[in-house]
Amino acid sequence: MKTRSLLWAVLLTAFPAGSAAASAPAAEPVTTVTVENISGADRPAGPVTFGMIFAKSDVEGMPAVEALPAQVDVKRRWPDGSVKHAILTVALPALPAGQSRKLALVGAAKPGPAAPEPAAMLTKPPDLAVQMKVHNGPAEVASLAAAAGDKQPKVWLNGKLASEVILKTAPTDPETGKPDPDLEVRFHVRHYPAAKSTRVVCVVENCKWSSPGSVPYDVSIRAGGKELFAQKDVGRWPKDDKPRGHTKWTRWVKRFWFGRPLDDVHVRYDVAYLTRTGLLPRYDPQLKLEEKALARMADRWRRAETAPLQRGSIMAYFPTTGGREDIGPLPTWTARYLISQDRRAMDVMLGNGDFSGSCPVHIRDAKTDWVLSLDDHPGYSLNARGTKFQMKPRDTADTPYVLEARSGFSVDAAHQPSLAYVPYLITGDYYYLEEMEFWAAFNMVAIHYAYRKEAAGLLTPNQVRGVGWSLRNLADAAALAPDGSKGQAYFEAKLANNLKYLKDWVSGPEASPLGTYKLGASHAYTRGWSPKMRGVYFSMPPWQHNFLTWAAAHVADLGYADADAFRDYMMKFTIGLFTHPDEITPYAGSAYFLFVGERRPDGSVWWYDTWKDVHQRTYFAPGEQDRPLPTGIGPSEYTKAARGVLIEAVRAGRPDAQKALDWISQQVPQEKMRFDSDPTWAFRMPQR
Known part of the structure; x- marks a missing residue:
């Protein structure tokens, strides 16, 4: 226990470059956001975290919130050094029930090199565990306590107001100590010390490249002796006549609050500003959406399939013809959210961003714990007739419970939605960043190795629309992957290859x-x-x-x-x-x-x-x-x-x-x- 507490202290005291506390005196705002109290009760003073995008050259140093303390974790800058995307945590004063407060975002003076500040330390993580009963197999447990021993954690947020680390572990059989060969659980742990609040995001994956198939199990997520979530036959769809299991190359996510929940506010953005950044389609901010359309959308969402590994509002069979709400520059539900800033539309958008994980496109290379890279495997393709080699699935002799069941999704490039881009922009959640990267990587790996020019990753061997949607998803990942990350270098390079090819062709x-x-x-x-x-x-x-x-x-x-x-x-x-x-x-x-x-x-x-x-x-x-x-x-x-x-x-x-x-x-x-x-x-x- 002492070792675990020490590890958490070490993890959360490093103050990474790009994260800083910022406040500013009155100045001409770059833009504003409005925070609404939607709890139905008076909200005590407490933090709020949201993502923010900025137009090129608008914020040369660090963004700040006028007259309020704020922590800024800059994730991406424009080539001129100005801020493109940041995650802001603002110390919000008390807010009466049903009231809102407008926050002015300004460009603070360019900070010099600051000495590291001690971040908030979470010395005792929540007693959270994901318990699985594999059908015809072992009972397994993946605990947050075990994940705290992760030797390669990732610090995502770090400052005085909020800290977040990304950890992983494998579900383990308590009787034998044997870890599950296919499943992994990733915990994104965010702590707000002043509010005595912790959010834990649980991501359950069957994403290993060598995964042999589907793992059937029941799951219970528990903390402090209480069951927080349970699901029988994970992955089974309503019309299935037998268990489908957790199919390979898919994942699901659940979020839990410990202490004071801080999801009791709704952040409204200045839509005109967002669309001026160049990062989003230029929707008409003056358009008034029909209330009937918003209400129908919310009602459909209430009746949608939303258990783990279900489809939400996403069309499961991508090649389905006809008009659909998931196809377009952005899905219709995302356009509704951006234009209206309606909470119902946001819930649908974020929910479908979560169900992006249900699509079988999430392939992790065990050597890198990241997406499948063409730089490492230039001759590999998911096209059985267009690959230099096949990845041999692991031997299942010791795990006869593994099923050959296929995902309920049939994905392609020609009908591919943008599911995680805007969710990542407005939340800064690491889950959505990874979703963007998984899709962008999958689209290249799916193409015949010779037609895509091996490691070049050309997207042109596709239907016209398939090139369009794949290019969009690649460019979004390239433009928003954090500075200095593998994703920035990799997706920028592949995008450059595609743009050069198309430029030379025209x-x-x-x-x-x-x-x-x-x-x-x-x-x-x-x-x-x-x-x-x-x-x-x-x-x-x-x-x-x-x-x-x-x-x-x-x-x-x-x-x-x-x-x-x-x-x-x-x-x-x-x-x-x-x-x-x-x-x-x-x-x-x-x-x-x-x-x-x-x-x-x-x-x-x-x-x-x-x-x-x-x-x-x-x-x-x-x-x-x-x-x-x-x-x-x-x-x-x-x-x-x-x-x-x-x-x-x-x-x-x-x-x-x-x-x-x-x-x-x-x-x-x-x-x-x-x-x-x-x-x-x-x-x-x-x-x-």
Whole structure:
């Protein structure tokens, strides 16, 4: 016990670079946040922790809170040294029931090298244990006390107001002392000394690269002799006719408070400022969301599947077609949260961020205890026909209880949501950071090793939309991984490889005067035609093209100038569809697909280089499918995506972008877009 207490003291006294106490006199605020007391009772003085993003150059040194003590843990800076992302812990005065307090965030003077300050020491961790009864196997326990012996802990927050460490341990059979070969439990322990409050995040994983399959178990999480949470048949979905178990490469999370709970406030941000940072889509902060839509969303969440390893609001079968709330620049529920700052929308967003862990994309390399790196394994791929070697699962002779059950999720790149990015930005929770990194790493590992150029990690061997969503998730991980971390170096390098490849391509001989993304043209939209005809035409869905174009614009907004050339090239296609009425009907801009090239009898490909060719071949060339000429557009998702891209094109100063945007606005005015119920693409119009 003495050793354990000493270890905790050592862990929590190191004062890491980038973490500091900050307060400031009255000054012009950079932005504000409003903290609301939602407890239903008077709130005594006590801390509140939240994440904050800042525009480039707004905070050169350290952010501070006007007139209040605050601890600032800076996680990422812009290339010019200004703060990009930080976690703030503010000593909030007492707040009456139902009341709120606006906090002004200012840029403090640039701090010099300060001597380390003693952080708050948690000398006795909570008596918390995760107890598992493996079906047809042992009873196992993973305790926080055992995790305190972790020899490689990670300090995440550290200062006078709050400290947090990340620990791990394996569930162990108390009778034999044998650790579970597949499962791990990670504890994120945050302590607020003044409030005498501790938050413990329990993350239960089956994420080892060598995991042979699914582990069936019942779980009980206990502390001080009390059961805090219990679940039979973990991983079993409502319609399953037999146990599924904890499937490999997945994880689940639960959070617990000891002492005074501090989750009794809701932080509201200045949406206009958040969207000016370049880190988020430029949603219209003036948009008023329909209360009915928020209420329906909250009701669906109450009825959703929310036990460990369930799906929440996420579509389990990713290739499902049709309109969905998880697909878009950000999921619809995240857009609703950002625009409305409604607590119900935040709960749905964070809940689905938790269920990101249910998707089988979480592969840890035992040698690094981190994501599977292409630098370490350039020839490996999850594509069975596209890998130089297979990872041999561990032998299960001693664990016959392991099941071959598959996850209830079927994931792909083409329908991949952004589940953890905004949750990480606003909370700073380490769980969400890891989720971002797992997805970004998985998308590269899933591609044939030769097609992705081995360690280069190219994402282009994908459907057009798959490149877009994968590029977004890679760029988000690269832009927000903490300074000096493995994630920053790794994802920045892979993003740079992709941007160079795309930049070289659009400036090379394969580029089209129309801005056609030839790399993604396919025969997918002539399925059902005879073998002779199916391979003739290369098709391109404008909406998928727009998904990728928005992603390129997003990467450029994140500060990666190497994305500009590819963004501008892609925008040319969207703009051109709406601004050449003498050659192609502008209604084609929201069509399901267009023909952009065809294979000649000699095997060569004729890529159309005029809009007239695209129009004539799409609607009048010989074929085996009725392709009626469109005569109008409505407020479809295709139209909304095109509008969103054109708004970005106007901002980027692209020729004729305003003309194209004006045409869409005349056809479908904003009030007919119904953004008040579905704000997925509700970007604010640029000022003239």
